[in-house]
Amino acid sequence: MKKRIAVLAGDGIGPEIMKEGLKVLDAIAKQFNHIFDYKEALVGGCAYDKYGHPLPDETKEVCNNSDAIYFGAVGGPKWENLPPELTPERGALLPLRGTYNLFANLRPAIIFGPLADAASLKSERLEGGLDILIVRELTGGIYFGRNKVKTLTLHEGALQGNYAVDYMIYSVPEIERIAAVACDAAMKRNKKLTSVDKANVLESSKLWRKVVTDYVQSHFPQIQLNHMYVDNAAMQLATNPKQFDVIVTENMFGDILSDLASAITGSIGMLPSASLAKTGFGLFEPIHGSAPDIAGLNKANPLAQILSGAMLLKYAFGLNRESKAIEEAIMKALENGYRTADLANKTTQEGKILLTSQMGDKVVEYL
């Protein structure tokens, strides 16, 4: 198989973990006889520094001509005080999601067996591990409402002084298409789906709940669907996460809950994500950030980046065997006691604490 991959390493630790991600993809290409044609491009703060924009035309061009986007991480203190439309987040990440219609964000929250000790919850609450898939709507809701609004008028005297507004907007088709993705995932797993909203307060959540309910009832009656308010969902994740299998929720709730879920696993440096369009095109990135404090030190954990590569192979190219091979190689490295600094603890054997590049090598070795 021959595929073109846009490689957007970004800022902070982005470039160094991306290097390991590509190292592993290269090994896969060799082993399974594929050709991955990488095109690198700047994104985020580094792109701003060079081109004056975090998502320059050059980079869009590269993405337009690719079969998938392999993304590192963007942002850092240096670019925090730019005008919003030039920040790495609002100027690059959100436009990428919007431009390519990456409406379905898949965020697994998994405890890797050998890392179970690192979980933040008491072990009796995580007996047998944890394997949750959060399906977050990624191109609607309050993140993108502003672009849709032409005019707004308030009632006279409703507010004194200067004010600011954000719009949480959802349409029926937007909810239906993410419900479809969530159902698809649930059918491949345990046919159990929790939809999270705030239907006791929000209009958009009321619509969300109705559309999800209707969709599941008419297309997947065999799925066991339940609804939960977002405040309760946060509480349940922090106390009894094993009750969840697939969670589907709107953009901002998904942002909060997926970070929460990943924090609970204790494996935050381990978790990948996929952002998918209907066409199968997608962007694949670790859920962690650009960690400017440790950038350039060759000590960042590259495993989330590498696992994002595994998701890319699976979701963008349908290469399930190759994807599994990467996951298994990582599991072997962990089982054999290898750790990056963030994962190390007192039980880690001397000599098994690896640098970023060494961890990449180790994964390749076990492939």
Added chain:
Amino acid sequence: MKKRIAVLAGDGIGPEIMKEGLKVLDAIAKQFNHIFDYKEALVGGCAYDKYGHPLPDETKEVCNNSDAIYFGAVGGPKWENLPPELTPERGALLPLRGTYNLFANLRPAIIFGPLADAASLKSERLEGGLDILIVRELTGGIYFGRNKVKTLTLHEGALQGNYAVDYMIYSVPEIERIAAVACDAAMKRNKKLTSVDKANVLESSKLWRKVVTDYVQSHFPQIQLNHMYVDNAAMQLATNPKQFDVIVTENMFGDILSDLASAITGSIGMLPSASLAKTGFGLFEPIHGSAPDIAGLNKANPLAQILSGAMLLKYAFGLNRESKAIEEAIMKALENGYRTADLANKTTQEGKILLTSQMGDKVVEYL
């Protein structure tokens, strides 16, 4: 001191825990020579059943003529499918907050020493206990935006099909007044304040961050202020909660984070809250819900309700000594091993598992 208290017990376990709350207030009145004049009124589902509205005029009248509102809990499956404006939440709880301008919601997330084992996080992450105060803005943001909007038009073709919108709106004075409450609290504690927003995406959050920063800088430069994105805050609460002291945040983030924080303590049946107006008028309620599944069984934990009474005495009436007395009595009951069913575990001594009414008696005994 003579004070009038509106007693709104509500639905589910509301009435039975309120009974214990009043029992304790009565004991305080006797001991410290006060007169508390209670006026009971229906609120929530039970009010709807009787009057056709969850917040009937009779109840408003009672609140109007009181010095504070002592609130139980509202809601239950029976009333979930009413039209939104008649549900206990949107028809009673939110209007109460709005009508009385209860913009400042104080939610302590505390681990009670004797209950430390119940916390959901590993104990090494909670060494020395936990004592966070969440200051949640309660009458603005996405909960109340709808009321302020007269007209909205979208760009043509922005959305296909039916849609729903919610408005997250904040004005400068709304942010300033909650910043003031948070600073006040921080000054009485450790002069450490974390403001939570999503300023990398939301306009209202950008304004929030700016106003909070300006307010702290010009009025309380001695307070150590830091800012955190809401997704990161959820993550940090779940992994390293002890870094927080006072957290200030907007309405919906506060809803989610305060439930999360309380879940982490493991003491969810123990946590009270105060919702305050500028005038000192306030509503005091447990943070837990109406627990319809155990209603009427005399086994609910009344301590959050009783502690809400302690907050009422402190914040509405300035009765600090009396408030402390209640807290100390509860601590003694816990230290002596008394537990309601929700708090009991294998180490609880036989005979020390108390019913709702017995726990109320026990607190009075230790007063």
